[in-house]
Amino acid sequence: MSHILHPTRIAVAAAALAFGALPAFAAAPDWGKVPAAKITVFYPGVSPIEWITKGSEHGGARALRKGETCASCHHDETADMGKKMATGQKLEPSPIKGKAGSIPVQVQAAHDGANLYVRFSWKQPAGGADKMDKDNAVKLAFMLEDNKIPGANLSGCWETCHSDARTMPEGKDDKKTKYVKDGSVAGGKYYDIVQWTSKGAKHDGYIADKRVMDGGKALVDAKGEKKGDEWSVVFTRKLAGGEGDVALASGKTYNFGFAIHDDHSAGRYHHVSLGYQLGIDTKGDVTANKQ
Amino acid sequence: MNNKTEAPGWFARLRRPSSHWSVLTLLLVGVVAGVVLWGGFNTVVEATNKESFCIGCHEMRDNVYKEYSENTIHYTNRTGVRAVCADCHVPKEWGPKMLRKIQASRELWGKMVGTIDTREKFEAKRLTLAEREWARMKANDSLECRNCHTLASMDTEKQKPRARKSHELAVKNNETCIDCHKGIAHHKPKGMKEDDE
Numbered sequence: 001m002s003h004i005l006h007p008t009r010i011a012v013a014a015a016a017l018a019f020g021a022l023p024a025f026a027a028a029p030d031w032g033k034v035p036a037a038k039i040t041v042f043y044p045g046v047s048p049i050e051w052i053t054k055g056s057e058h059g060g061a062r063a064l065r066k067g068e069t070c071a072s073c074h075h076d077e078t079a080d081m082g083k084k085m086a087t088g089q090k091l092e093p094s095p096i097k098g099k100a101g102s103i104p105v106q107v108q109a110a111h112d113g114a115n116l117y118v119r120f121s122w123k124q125p126a127g128g129a130d131k132m133d134k135d136n137a138v139k140l141a142f143m144l145e146d147n148k149i150p151g152a153n154l155s156g157c158w159e160t161c162h163s164d165a166r167t168m169p170e171g172k173d174d175k176k177t178k179y180v181k182d183g184s185v186a187g188g189k190y191y192d193i194v195q196w197t198s199k200g201a202k203h204d205g206y207i208a209d210k211r212v213m214d215g216g217k218a219l220v221d222a223k224g225e226k227k228g229d230e231w232s233v234v235f236t237r238k239l240a241g242g243e244g245d246v247a248l249a250s251g252k253t254y255n256f257g258f259a260i261h262d263d264h265s266a267g268r269y270h271h272v273s274l275g276y277q278l279g280i281d282t283k284g285d286v287t288a289n290k291q
Numbered sequence: 292m293n294n295k296t297e298a299p300g301w302f303a304r305l306r307r308p309s310s311h312w313s314v315l316t317l318l319l320v321g322v323v324a325g326v327v328l329w330g331g332f333n334t335v336v337e338a339t340n341k342e343s344f345c346i347g348c349h350e351m352r353d354n355v356y357k358e359y360s361e362n363t364i365h366y367t368n369r370t371g372v373r374a375v376c377a378d379c380h381v382p383k384e385w386g387p388k389m390l391r392k393i394q395a396s397r398e399l400w401g402k403m404v405g406t407i408d409t410r411e412k413f414e415a416k417r418l419t420l421a422e423r424e425w426a427r428m429k430a431n432d433s434l435e436c437r438n439c440h441t442l443a444s445m446d447t448e449k450q451k452p453r454a455r456k457s458h459e460l461a462v463k464n465n466e467t468c469i470d471c472h473k474g475i476a477h478h479k480p481k482g483m484k485e486d487d488e
Contacts, residue, residue, distance in 0.1 A: 056483040059471055060453065066460055073453035 028117050028234055029110040029291040036106040036121075037286045041081030041260055041271040043101055045091035048163040052155060069154045071285070078102055078274065093169055096269065100125035103260060103271050109278060109288035115220060116239055116248055116280070116288055118142065120258065121232040127263030136263065140224070140233050141195035142258035143207070144187040144246040144278065148188040149180055149255075156257035156275020160191055160207045183208035185244050193245040196222035196233050204237075206244030217242030221289030239280075250281040250290070336392065340377035343394045348402060351376075354413045365476050379435045379476065380424070387434065418480040425469055433468035440468065 047058075052070075055061040060073055074081065082102035088095030105122040118138055133139070143160075145152045152159050160178035183189045190208035194216070197203075203259045204216030218241030224233035239248040246254060256278035259270045276285035299307065309317060328330050346352040356376070365374040367429055382388050407413040407420075428435070442462055447455040457471060473479065 056473075056479060059457070062471060063457060063460055066464070067461070068456060073456045076452050 003222055010212075017070065026118075027112065027115075028236065029112070031108055031119055031234075033285075034108040034119075034291075036108045037109050039258075039273050039276065039278075039285075040078045040082075040102050040104045040228060041258070041273045042078040042103075043086040043092075043099060044268075044270075044272050045085030045156075046169055046268070047085070047091050047158075048161045048165070048168065049093070049155065049158045050163045052158055057181070064151075064154055067154065069275060070156065070158070070192060071276060074274055078182065079104075082271070084113045090112075096129045096265075098126060098128050099128065099269075100262060100271070102264065105258075105260070105273075107258075107286050109286050110282060110291045111248075112291055114239060116237045117234060118237070118286075118288075120233045120260075121230060122202050122260070124226065124229040125262065129263055129265070131264035132260065132266035132269065135199045136197045136261070137264055138198040138224070139195060139232060139261040140258065141193055141203075142235070142241060142256065143193045144248075145191045145255040146188065146246045147253075149183070152191070152255045152275070153273065153277075157191070157253060157259065158275070160211075162270075165268070167269070168179060177211040178207045179209055179210050179266040190244060192216070192218070192241070192244060194219045194222065194235055196224050200225060204245070207223065209238075210245075212244065215243075216245050219244035219288060248280050251275045253279045253282060253284045256284070256286060336388070339392065342375040342377075345376040350402070350407050350413065354407075354410065355477045363476045368427070374439070378438070381440050382434050387431070414481075420481050421473075421477075421480045421483075422462055425473060428469040429467060436468040436472070 025090045051057050060068075060070070063073060064070070073270065079102040080178070082100075084090040086095060086099040086101040092139075103122050103125055104118055107182050108119040108121075110117050124138075127224050143157050145159075147158055149246055162168075162179065164173070164176060165171050165178060166174050166176050180189055180191065185206060185208045190206045193196075193203070193207055193211070195201075195203040195205075195213065202222035203213045204219035205211065205213040206216065218238045220236040220238060222233065222235045224231060238245075241247055248254065254270060254277070256276050257273045259272040261270045273289060278284050279287045281289055309461065312320075342356075346356045359376075367373070381391050401407065405412075407416050442458060445458060448457055456477070460466070461471070473483075
């Protein structure tokens, strides 16, 4: 199947290169052949970047200042961390009964020279909490950053997570969402964000001085389905993009993180990944090789 | 003439050679007396190192001891090894121990004037007290910690990744235990400097 489509992809890629942002033809790879990275997303409680970087609260702030990534210390223990926070043992003033502490997710990525394909699959954990988002049982978003924001290569999405954001205990402004300190699209200091929702919506935006969920030009498609208790969500995204989109180039790595709003949750009550690297034709924590 | 019949002073008596006791007797008495005096002195010092002595003051018992005995690793753990107050706060070697005891005598003054005789007063002074102790431990390269723990004897392969990473960084940056391990036996004070961990 793939070898039949291959010439088409080359043609589309060539056309895209020649004429700029043409709509790219989406042809997902054979996921059975794409290796999966196992990344466990966990419930982060109230642990904004202000907490992460405060040495008297978080011992790892010292290692972070020395240039260590969050994942270098915590990658193997995210399930334990999530359990502590979901149960209210740590950093969660209002625990949700039955909230899953963590969700192991298989992450696969590939590209065809024109599009990046990213697939997330996971088993639906138990839930049953009050519905914060009545429309969506599940939402999944991932973010990319092009090594411009200080610390983004260490702490991933945490650079956008602040104590004064909505739904945070200290958040006073219901409209205040994620933002990057000194963020600006023009200055390249932004995270590119795409989101899929189980109701069927897809968003392509960015997070700079504020969060903008739509208007991006890179996202081609985002589809998810649930078979039994297994979710799978596939994003198709152009390697190139417009304003607020990170343009992806072969041989480079990008800061990458993702989050799942499980069990009709909203705001900060999500499960998040630590910061990882997405490599395009080069080794990353998640690697997208050309198919 | 009169001067010759006057009884000698106590110091002169001490200086005068004995005409009654043999050298061996004097030596034995001296050794026994020395052992008794030295042993007694050290017994008293050891007594002041006991947990029961430390928490004889309600200031210690109701504040720092209560926190330590809630659920800290040095109070209760899998192997049942307990570190009591002096294990962490008094050096084991004689010289440093004596110095620490002399320094600690100022605490008697604090006790008399009631510097921290209520919870409120203790909380108000907690940061100062903690910073003083952290500085002491920093200055002696966490001597009391190192009575039991050393970076060299750690098997970091058996540690969790975050502990392994932190200890590797500590070796690399020549850091000492207290640089990171503050507030492991007592609550952290409010108003800690952000660089303190």
